[in-house]
Amino acid sequence: MYRYYNPFEQVRGGEKASVWMYTSAIEATNSLLRALYKHKDSISIRKVAYYEGLLEKLYDNAAYYLGTFTYTSFTQTKEWTVYAVNRAEEKGKANVTGILNVYDDQMWLVRELLESYDLTQNSKYLEQAEYLTAYVLDGWDATRDEEGNEHGGISWGPGYVTKHACSNGPMISALVWLHELYKKKNDKDSL
Numbered sequence: 001m002y003r004y005y006n007p008f009e010q011v012r013g014g015e016k017a018s019v020w021m022y023t024s025a026i027e028a029t030n031s032l033l034r035a036l037y038k039h040k041d042s043i044s045i046r047k048v049a050y051y052e053g054l055l056e057k058l059y060d061n062a063a064y065y066l067g068t069f070t071y072t073s074f075t076q077t078k079e080w081t082v083y084a085v086n087r088a089e090e091k092g093k094a095n096v097t098g099i100l101n102v103y104d105d106q107m108w109l110v111r112e113l114l115e116s117y118d119l120t121q122n123s124k125y126l127e128q129a130e131y132l133t134a135y136v137l138d139g140w141d142a143t144r145d146e147e148g149n150e151h152g153g154i155s156w157g158p159g160y161v162t163k164h165a166c167s168n169g170p171m172i173s174a175l176v177w178l179h180e181l182y183k184k185k186n187d188k189d190s191l
Helices: 019-038 042-065 103-120 123-138 169-182
Strands: 066-072 077-083
Touching: 019 042, 019 103, 042 066, 042 103, 077 103, 077 123, 103 123, 103 169, 123 169
Parallel strands: none
Antiparallel strands: 066 077
């Protein structure tokens, strides 16, 4: 927090929060909602409505990080609307090209979207989680080595070649959660 505002000198920093940092506000709100749902008294019911509204605003304002680009992955060329590392001055106009778009940021958002869906049953959170999951999985390295073995893994982002635990790990729990949701449904998933 000190990077954004120094309370002792009352000076605002010039750094803007990345989408990864912004996602932590969504995570905190989800955590508060989870706790409030466990307590069914009149005070918590009023607070639930407040935090559900706050969650809605957070996702709406996350659109300052959204941008659209055409990406040629290992399997296709497709236009995607995803979250940039840095926010833009206008919703939907963020630069998501090259290294300004990383898969793990999308993964952390998928996790929170699934948590928000689990808490509120608002289908738009699930739909966005499914869309971002399809984008992340499109980044899977489907190339093969000289022996025909798939290289596998997801690079840090479309503008990177390196693969890290942070660009693969967060998706595992999200995929498990999606599996748990899908096994209860009769329809087929589109991922």
